[in-house]
Amino acid sequence: MRALVITALALLLVHSSIRAGDSTTPSTTAPTTKPVEAKPLSQHVKKGLDWLAKQQQADGGWNQGESSADKGRSGEIIDKSNVADTCMAALTFVRSGSTPSKGDHAENVLKALDFVCGQIEKSSQEGLFITDIKGTRVQTKIGQYVDTFAVALLLAEVKDTMPDDAGRKRVIAALDKVMDKIEKNQKEDGRWVDANDGWAGALSQSIGHKAINKAAQSGYAVKDKVLTRSERFANSGISAGDGSVAMGGSAGIELYARASNIQALKESDATNRGREEKLRAIVASPASQPAQAKEAMMQLEQIAETRAQLAVAEDVVVKRLDDKQFVAGFGNNGGEEFLSYMNIGEALVAKAGAEWEKWDQSMTENLNRVQNEDGSWSGHHCITGRTFCTSAALMTLMTDRAVTMTN
Numbered sequence: 001m002r003a004l005v006i007t008a009l010a011l012l013l014v015h016s017s018i019r020a021g022d023s024t025t026p027s028t029t030a031p032t033t034k035p036v037e038a039k040p041l042s043q044h045v046k047k048g049l050d051w052l053a054k055q056q057q058a059d060g061g062w063n064q065g066e067s068s069a070d071k072g073r074s075g076e077i078i079d080k081s082n083v084a085d086t087c088m089a090a091l092t093f094v095r096s097g098s099t100p101s102k103g104d105h106a107e108n109v110l111k112a113l114d115f116v117c118g119q120i121e122k123s124s125q126e127g128l129f130i131t132d133i134k135g136t137r138v139q140t141k142i143g144q145y146v147d148t149f150a151v152a153l154l155l156a157e158v159k160d161t162m163p164d165d166a167g168r169k170r171v172i173a174a175l176d177k178v179m180d181k182i183e184k185n186q187k188e189d190g191r192w193v194d195a196n197d198g199w200a201g202a203l204s205q206s207i208g209h210k211a212i213n214k215a216a217q218s219g220y221a222v223k224d225k226v227l228t229r230s231e232r233f234a235n236s237g238i239s240a241g242d243g244s245v246a247m248g249g250s251a252g253i254e255l256y257a258r259a260s261n262i263q264a265l266k267e268s269d270a271t272n273r274g275r276e277e278k279l280r281a282i283v284a285s286p287a288s289q290p291a292q293a294k295e296a297m298m299q300l301e302q303i304a305e306t307r308a309q310l311a312v313a314e315d316v317v318v319k320r321l322d323d324k325q326f327v328a329g330f331g332n333n334g335g336e337e338f339l340s341y342m343n344i345g346e347a348l349v350a351k352a353g354a355e356w357e358k359w360d361q362s363m364t365e366n367l368n369r370v371q372n373e374d375g376s377w378s379g380h381h382c383i384t385g386r387t388f389c390t391s392a393a394l395m396t397l398m399t400d401r402a403v404t405m406t407n
Contacts, residue, residue: 064385142202190233335383
């Protein structure tokens with residue numbers, strides 16, 4: 001078994017981390033790549049990006065945007081800039097090719113970072129909240145801590161692309177604070193949120209899982225136990241036997257459950273591809289202490305299990321792509337559907353191939369068809385705000401620009 005596991009694992013480069021960690025294996029990164037050739041930005045995407053840029057507020061943030069017939073329901077925060085919507089918009093511009101330093105929307109991203117860093121800097125050192133802006137639609141629907149996970153993801157994406165040293169130090173300090181909160185408040189079973197936190201809290205959990213893994217992939221020293229707990233939680237979410245998926249926190253919607261699970265497994269696998277060479281070397285070295293070699297072997301077996309679970313998840317999702325009821329999710333478009341489409345697309349594009357091409361064509365046709373005349377996308381249930389819906393729809397259309405760890 002030991003030889004089988006080792007020979008099945010890929011060799012990748014080891015790089016130094018930004019922050020000192022306490023992991024048993026050093027934080028590592030591996031080369032990243034776009035697994036497919038990115039298409040030129042379509043007119044639909046350009047129109048959506050233009051609409052999104054025009055919605056940025058004077059403080060650098062985005063509010064949830066027009067929210068259809070649900071506007072103002074239950075006293076929710078509508079017009080005030082908030083962290084989650086701002087991060088979604090900024091991440092959209094990053095995916096389109098802009099950074100805080102360059103690109104058509106560099107200024108939008110830089111202003112967004114100023115807003116979110118300001119929120120983080122005045123937040124408490126304790127607890128998971130990083131903002132005093134509460135009662136937003138996104139928080140209500142996918143979890144009260146979604147801002148924390150979304151901002152960790154954004155900061156991990158941009159930390160090495162700031163235009164100056166002062167900006168980079170500010171972003172790193174903000175990321176340190178957020179990651180400290182995420183690490184200290186993770187539950188033993190790998191979750192941060194309970195199944196009943198929000199209408200579909202599994203989607204928020206998937207953003208948190210993605211954030212810690214993207215940080216690790218970029219060289220940030222995420223604690224080993226945090227990554228391991230989250231990975232084990234993702235593994236427990238799908239049965240290797242029949243491919244059934246855990247439905248907790250998914251509002252009973254299979255699309256949400258599978259999209260959250262496949263995204264988490266894919267990100268853990270991507271992180272693992274940056275750790276394997278070091279672990280293999282420890283196991284193979286005559287100089288390794290028995291306990292050290294045993295620990296490395298256990299981690300390699302965990303990596304193999306995650307990869308196998310990801311294969312199961314991918315197989316089930318691919319088989320469901322022709323099921324219109326499954327793809328429809330709740331039954332009509334909401335921010336949860338758009339986010340789920342993005343999650344599934346990012347998992348499939350990492351494999352490339354016919355399944356990805358089929359999914360991309362289907363999503364492109366559907367999203368182009370339901371785009372509003374002004375370039376935005378609307379939600380018709382739950383997350384109805386146009387900022388979130390437009391951002392998630394655009395990132396889905398630009399999934400071919402997402403990066404992943406190389407094999």
